[in-house]
Amino acid sequence: MVIDLGVPRDEVEVVTRPTSVRQRRALASALVVAALMGVASAAAPVRPGLTAVTIQATAADEYFVDDDGLYLLRPGRDVSRAGLRTVTRYDLLDATAPRWESAFYGDGPVRRASIVDGILLSIVGGPDMQTVAVRSDTGREVWRRAGxxxxxxPGRVLLQDYSRLVSLRLVNVEVxxxxxxxxxxxxxxxxxxxxxDRFVHWTRAGAAELYDADSGALLATARMPYDGDVPPQLVGDLLLVQEEAGGRPVLAAYGTDRLDRRWQADVDLRNEYIGGECGDALCVGTLSDDGLRLIELDSGRTRWSAPGWGYSYPAGSYLLANGPGGSTTPRVVLLDPADGHLVADLGEWNASLPGPDGRMxxxxxxxxxxxVGRIDPVAADVEVLGSLTDVFQCHASPLAVTCRKAGGAIGIWYPESRL
Structure with missing residues (x-):
């Protein structure tokens, strides 16, 4: 089955969320008229509309979407001087007014932020980084620490603090x-x-020390190489280390309980990358994004390889993979993880991760x-939801699409059926 979706020829309804009684009454009247017209005459099927909300912002402000919230950061990362930083939360599906706003002092810009167990954690600062914790429901600052x-x-984070310059301090903190x-x-x-759930420390003598990240307990020690150009990675219950065998580069896998060697595979991370776990296998792509293969987690055996596809991740019972399209937007397909065969070609999309219902x-x-489209990996199809104008720098999340508008304002669009 191949699905080729082009730009729809018919207009798609985009409804602006009403914010006043007058707007609601006008919209209700319009819907009544539309319903009467629909009864009086046959019409083509109407795609679900999109609700649109605009948040006023400047081009210098930054924002990010995490789960069901949009967080507006003022000022953005271009302002590096110390001063007051403001984080404003909007509910993604009801952004007509802020949920809360929090202001705190920082030695530099907010460089990264995310929600962890109901707490907004922001990395703030210049040379000396700090983590600032703010309650995501009230905006109240709870704590801040170096690193x-x-x-x-669950409920804990590990801080990496280099502020003392001569040492690294790892600190496990209650969120x-x-x-x-x-x-x-x-x-x-x-x-x-x-x-x-693990971290590994390499001593100057070349020993790798494996620790439990929750308790801080030392679990195992083993001698193994460390290549700063191709750093080891912790993926699932494996420590993946780039090594050499017989004069060729190989990827060695060690267990994260005893650092026992599990397998090795012909993978060169100077030209390839680990995309993460894809079910019971590793997704391995090329840096040129012109090839994808699945390596079995329990054996290191290459299950299959598929030229032409790059970054991929699980979507339902399939893998959603990206490849070159006819424009700057990647071509999205569904692949069968069992053998890599093409299940469906969904056209050119920048797709979100799967949402709670599995759709993107x-x-x-x-x-x-x-x-804007809604991708259903179970049905292996795409439903076109709407066409937006005068927008740029758009991003798709599982619940909504966000774009910049003229002057830096932020537009949010989400399917009417979610209301």
Whole structure:
């Protein structure tokens, strides 16, 4: 089955969310008239409309979308001087007014932010990074500590603090309170690789020390190489290390309980990359994005390879893979993870990750116009939802599409059927 979706020839309804009684009454009257006209005469099927909301902002302001919230950051990262930073939260599907606004002092710009267990964590600063914790429901600052965060177990984060210049301090912190559970200090030049539930420290003597990221306990020690040009990666329950065997580059996999060697595969991370777990396999792509293959997690065996496809991730029971399209927008297809065969060609889309119902939103930009579609990997098809005008820098999330508008304003569009 191949689906080729072009620009729709018929107009698609885009409804602006009413914010006043007058607007609601006008919209209700229009809908009554439209319904009467529909009864009086036959009409072509109407695609679901898009609700549109505009947030006033300047081109210098930045924003990000996390789950069901949009967070507006003022000023943006271009303003590096110390001063007041403001984070404003809007509910993504009801953004007519802010949910809350929080202001805090920072030595530099907000460089990254995300929601972790109901707390907004922001990395703020210039040379010395800090993590600032703000309640995502009220905007109240809860705590701040030196270092930048990475998530470990539920309710906890691991801070990496280089502020002392001569040492690296790893600190495990309770997200809700900022309470320190444990900390380790290492020489500043010692490599450390941090994963979701493990971290590995390489000593100057060449020993790899495996730790539990939640408790801080040392689990295992083994001698293994560390290549700073191709750093090891923690993926699932494996530590992946670039090595050589017989004069050729190989990827070696070690277990994250005892650092026992599991397998090796002919993978060269100087020319390839690990895209992450794809079910019971690793997605491995080429840096030139002209090839994809699946490597089985339990054996290192290459299950299949598919030329022409690049970045991919699980979507329902398939893999959604990207490839070159006829424009700057990638071509999106569904592949069968069992053998790599093409299940459906969904056209050119910048697709979001799957939402709670498994479906995704996609955006196709062309100059100052954009097409919005809803991708259903189970049905292996795309429903075109609407066409946007006078927009640029669009992004698709599972719940909504956001774009910049003239003057820096931020537009939000989401399917009417979600109301």
């Amino acid at each position: 930048w965060y990475g998530r470990t177990g 809700a309170s900022g309470e320190v559970r444990w900390s380790h200090v290492y020489p500043v030049d010692d490599p450390v690789v941090v994963g979701s 939103l996609g955006i196709r930009e062309s100059s100052t116009r954009a097409l």
